[in-house]
Amino acid sequence: xxxxxxxxxxxxxxxxxxxxxxxxxxxxxxxxxxxxxxxxxxxxxxxxxxxxxxxxxxxxxxxxxxxxxxxxxxxxxxxxxxxxxxxxxxxxxxxxxxxxxxxxxxxxxxxxxxxxxxxxxxx
Numbered sequence: 001x002x003x004x005x006x007x008x009x010x011x012x013x014x015x016x017x018x019x020x021x022x023x024x025x026x027x028x029x030x031x032x033x034x035x036x037x038x039x040x041x042x043x044x045x046x047x048x049x050x051x052x053x054x055x056x057x058x059x060x061x062x063x064x065x066x067x068x069x070x071x072x073x074x075x076x077x078x079x080x081x082x083x084x085x086x087x088x089x090x091x092x093x094x095x096x097x098x099x100x101x102x103x104x105x106x107x108x109x110x111x112x113x114x115x116x117x118x119x120x121x122x123x
Contacts, residue, residue, distance in 0.1 A: 035072030
């Protein structure tokens, strides 16, 4: 059993690659550090995707998200990096990552990033 964070994302074959269906994953306890102050930042991540040939394995996703805990990262950057890393291993037909960042200094931030296989939604 893995007891340390890891950036290694694992996948498994999509059991129904002939069908478009949406997988929605929610990770309400994401943490990283503010790169300016070193204070913790908290977010709820929602990952939605239409798989093609590969699906992300959930245990590896859990330890992957955990790997950001002690890293300084801006909200916009870390949200985009999560999308990029997931797209790199799954090559989905479509994926959206939403990070709902908790209140800090009276401001909340929601960052949404999307990937479309090919050139975009019209492709």
